[in-house]
Structure formats: structure tokens, C-alpha cells
Amino acid sequence: MKEILYKLFEHQYLGRKEAREILQGITQGKYNDAQIASLITVFLMRSISVEELIGFREALLEMRIPVDLNEFGPIDIVGTGGDGKNTFNVSTCACFVVAGAGYPVVKHGNYGATSVSGASNVMEQHGVKFTADNDSLRRSLERCNIAYLHAPLFNRALKAVAPIRKALGVRTFFNMLGPLVNPVMPTYQLLGVYNLPLLRLYNYTYQESGTQFAVVHSLDGYDEISLTSDFKVAMPDSEKLYSPEELGFARCREADLYGGDTPEEAAAIFDRVLQGTATPAQSNCVIANAAFAIRVMRPEKSIDTCIAEARESLAAGKALHTFEKFVELNS
Structure with a gap:
């Protein structure tokens, strides 16, 4: 997470795969609360990109408990x-x-x-x-x-x-x-x-x-x-x-x-x-x-x-x- 935060602090954007892996890491308990709060703060200070949003979304959908009601x-x-x-x-x-x-x-x-x-x-x-x-x-x-x-x-x-x-x-x-x-x-x-x-x-x-x-x-x-x-x-x-x-x-x-x-x-x-x-x-x-x-x-x-x-x-x-x-x- 440290490397990711430095990247974001330097005004760089995450790729879709990176965004997906970060969300997976949060779920797996890899990061502490301060690191997660820092990550969240970055996206308060700048807009999220389409690739970042889709990567985060993909991670959450992959990890979801599916519900079959679409009929x-x-x-x-x-x-x-x-x-x-x-x-x-x-x-x-x-x-x-x-x-x-x-x-x-x-x-x-x-x-x-x-x-x-x-x-x-x-x-x-x-x-x-x-x-x-x-x-x-x-x-x-x-x-x-x-x-x-x-x-x-x-x-x-x-x-x-x-x-x-x-x-x-x-x-x-x-x-x-x-x-x-x-x-x-x-x-x-x-x-x-x-x-x-x-x-x-x-x-x-x-x-x-x-x-x-x-x-x-x-x-x-x-x-x-x-x-x-x-x-x-x-x-x-x-x-x-x-x-x-x-x-x-x-x-x-x-x-x-x-x-x-x-x-x-x-x-x-x-x-x-x-x-x-x-x-x-x-x-x-x-x-x-x-x-x-x-x-x-x-x-x-x-x-x-x-x-x-x-x-x-x-x-x-x-x-x-x-x-x-x-x-x-x-x-």
C-alpha cells in the first residue's frame, strides 16, 4: 500500500487491475485503517478515473454474494x-x-x-x-x-x-x-x-x-x-x-x-x-x-x-x- 499511496500522492492514476487488487486487499485485511483512510482521502482531492472506478467495481462484484432475481x-x-x-x-x-x-x-x-x-x-x-x-x-x-x-x-x-x-x-x-x-x-x-x-x-x-x-x-x-x-x-x-x-x-x-x-x-x-x-x-x-x-x-x-x-x-x-x-x- 505504501507504494500505491506514493504513486497517488504524485498525482498518478491507477490502472483497472491495480484498482481491483487494492479493493481485494482491503477485503482481505491487508491494510490498516490509516492506510485505507489515506487512500480514501486521495479521491476526495481529485476526480476518480473511469479505469479506477471500473476496477474498483469489478473487485466488489467478484467478491459479492450473488443474488438471482433478474428474471x-x-x-x-x-x-x-x-x-x-x-x-x-x-x-x-x-x-x-x-x-x-x-x-x-x-x-x-x-x-x-x-x-x-x-x-x-x-x-x-x-x-x-x-x-x-x-x-x-x-x-x-x-x-x-x-x-x-x-x-x-x-x-x-x-x-x-x-x-x-x-x-x-x-x-x-x-x-x-x-x-x-x-x-x-x-x-x-x-x-x-x-x-x-x-x-x-x-x-x-x-x-x-x-x-x-x-x-x-x-x-x-x-x-x-x-x-x-x-x-x-x-x-x-x-x-x-x-x-x-x-x-x-x-x-x-x-x-x-x-x-x-x-x-x-x-x-x-x-x-x-x-x-x-x-x-x-x-x-x-x-x-x-x-x-x-x-x-x-x-x-x-x-x-x-x-x-x-x-x-x-x-x-x-x-x-x-x-x-x-x-x-x-x-x-
């Missing part, structure tokens, strides 16, 4: 995190809206490292028990259109670095890797990123993997469609800038999306969205993200149609019913 043709909806906005659990809410609309979802998530509440935090707040059992995950998908995969159960590397990530409290390249290493390797993915260079980086990486995708970025720095600004959506064959107004949404303020100061507060907002008692800004943000997820799966549908499906899932209580059934099956 469902599912989607994952996830943000990289690290945008510093501490929003409520928008992506997780959107997953239940999409599942409530009748589409299969495999959500890959973790505890919050840079925010109060990650997907796993909000799940635990509702009594959900995490599992890596393939039959249990399959049953959840069959009965309520959604399964949840707690990342550390499926990859030892993510578990090994979790305390270091939490202690640092800043975004790391593991934020970037999380969306790419869902062990199901789902057919579809909606990914939110916190800046435009990352949008380009993931666009290229997804093109290589063959995943059907959309990468979204709000221009004021959110790693999701926040409706606080115009936002860009990159798909395999197009890239387009949208404004909230052209899609029929009112523009909202940063304070409207704040996730609270504790996991309990974040979970309460999550509940209000699904129960239909949240603010219009909170609900609209979830609907917008769910709509673009539906469009990834059904590109022949107009975005207006997808918005209507997402809105109806929430307004008719389908998303709430799906979540209640999910908790019943997974507690």
Missing part, C-alpha cells in the same frame, strides 16, 4: 450521497411508489455515511430485518414488488470500510461504487449524482455494462431530482435538461427537502410521504424521481404518463400498501 427485470433507484444536503429518504420513498405502480424493484442500500438517514436507517426504524437469503428476497419481490438488500451483507469490502467511512463523515469513492455493485445486477437503474462530471463518468460506465439507465443531477448540487432547480437526465441515447415547471411541478426550496436531525425525524417524513400527508414539495420530489424510474423501464411511455402513474400510486395508497406489506414480510 423479474427489476430496477434500483439510488443516489450516490455526498451532496451535503441531508435530504429525507427520497430514493427509498420513490422505490415504494414505483413498486406500488406495479414495477419490480430491488433496492440496494446502506446506513447513512454523510447524512442522518440512509435507506438502511429508515428500514430499521420500521423494524425491517435485513437478510441475504435468496428465497426470502424472492418472496418479498413476488408478494409486494420490492426486495431490499443491505449492502454490507452482500460484500465484505463494504462491511470492512463502514467504520472508517462513518468516522470520516465525508463522501468517499465508496459513495460512487454503491450504486454500481447491487449484487442482483438489476436490468434497470435510476442513479442520482451530485455533479456533472460524475454524470458523465457514470454515463460512460453504464454504457460499458449494458445496464438500461438514467443518471440524474439537479444543477444546484442535489444527487436526485430535487425540483429546487433545473435538472439534467442522461439516458443511453439522450441527454436532456428539464425545468420543474415544464413537467407541471412548482419549484421548491432547499428547506422543503430537509431530512431532519435524527433518524426518527427522517423516518417520520418518509411515513408522511407514503401516507399522503407530506408537504406538496416533499411529495412532488418523490413523484418526479419515481416517474423517471418508470420511464427507464418503459421508455416508450411519455414522461407525462410516467408522472401520472407515480402520482396515482401515491395518491391511491398503493405505495403505502406496498410498504406495509413489505414491512410485514421482512420484519
Whole structure:
């Protein structure tokens, strides 16, 4: 590791094979916490390259516990995190809206490292028990259109670095890797990123993997469609800038999306969205993200149609019913 760190300190980049071997070494316990923290810090000070990202991804996928659910043709909806906005659990809410609309979802998530509440935090707040059992995950998908995969159960590397990530409290390249290493390797993915260079980086990486995708970025720095600004959506064959107004949404303020100061507060907002008692800004943000997820799966549908499906899932209580059934099956 010493030689690798010197190389990185001299502003050199890792090759794909080197990146893969480093991640394997972390999992095998070859490096101490200080060395891993130093490695992470390098990628806070400069951008990660495509070769580095793909090498890290290959290592994690090679070491994952595989899950066989792809006959469902599912989607994952996830943000990289690290945008510093501490929003409520928008992506997780959107997953239940999409599942409530009748589409299969495999959500890959973790505890919050840079925010109060990650997907796993909000799940635990509702009594959900995490599992890596393939039959249990399959049953959840069959009965309520959604399964949840707690990342550390499926990859030892993510578990090994979790305390270091939490202690640092800043975004790391593991934020970037999380969306790419869902062990199901789902057919579809909606990914939110916190800046435009990352949008380009993931666009290229997804093109290589063959995943059907959309990468979204709000221009004021959110790693999701926040409706606080115009936002860009990159798909395999197009890239387009949208404004909230052209899609029929009112523009909202940063304070409207704040996730609270504790996991309990974040979970309460999550509940209000699904129960239909949240603010219009909170609900609209979830609907917008769910709509673009539906469009990834059904590109022949107009975005207006997808918005209507997402809105109806929430307004008719389908998303709430799906979540209640999910908790019943997974507690």
C-alpha cells in the first residue's frame, strides 16, 4: 500500500487491475485503517478515473454474494450521497411508489455515511430485518414488488470500510461504487449524482455494462431530482435538461427537502410521504424521481404518463400498501 499511496500522492492514476487488487486487499485485511483512510482521502482531492472506478467495481462484484432475481427485470433507484444536503429518504420513498405502480424493484442500500438517514436507517426504524437469503428476497419481490438488500451483507469490502467511512463523515469513492455493485445486477437503474462530471463518468460506465439507465443531477448540487432547480437526465441515447415547471411541478426550496436531525425525524417524513400527508414539495420530489424510474423501464411511455402513474400510486395508497406489506414480510 505504501507504494500505491506514493504513486497517488504524485498525482498518478491507477490502472483497472491495480484498482481491483487494492479493493481485494482491503477485503482481505491487508491494510490498516490509516492506510485505507489515506487512500480514501486521495479521491476526495481529485476526480476518480473511469479505469479506477471500473476496477474498483469489478473487485466488489467478484467478491459479492450473488443474488438471482433478474428474471423479474427489476430496477434500483439510488443516489450516490455526498451532496451535503441531508435530504429525507427520497430514493427509498420513490422505490415504494414505483413498486406500488406495479414495477419490480430491488433496492440496494446502506446506513447513512454523510447524512442522518440512509435507506438502511429508515428500514430499521420500521423494524425491517435485513437478510441475504435468496428465497426470502424472492418472496418479498413476488408478494409486494420490492426486495431490499443491505449492502454490507452482500460484500465484505463494504462491511470492512463502514467504520472508517462513518468516522470520516465525508463522501468517499465508496459513495460512487454503491450504486454500481447491487449484487442482483438489476436490468434497470435510476442513479442520482451530485455533479456533472460524475454524470458523465457514470454515463460512460453504464454504457460499458449494458445496464438500461438514467443518471440524474439537479444543477444546484442535489444527487436526485430535487425540483429546487433545473435538472439534467442522461439516458443511453439522450441527454436532456428539464425545468420543474415544464413537467407541471412548482419549484421548491432547499428547506422543503430537509431530512431532519435524527433518524426518527427522517423516518417520520418518509411515513408522511407514503401516507399522503407530506408537504406538496416533499411529495412532488418523490413523484418526479419515481416517474423517471418508470420511464427507464418503459421508455416508450411519455414522461407525462410516467408522472401520472407515480402520482396515482401515491395518491391511491398503493405505495403505502406496498410498504406495509413489505414491512410485514421482512420484519
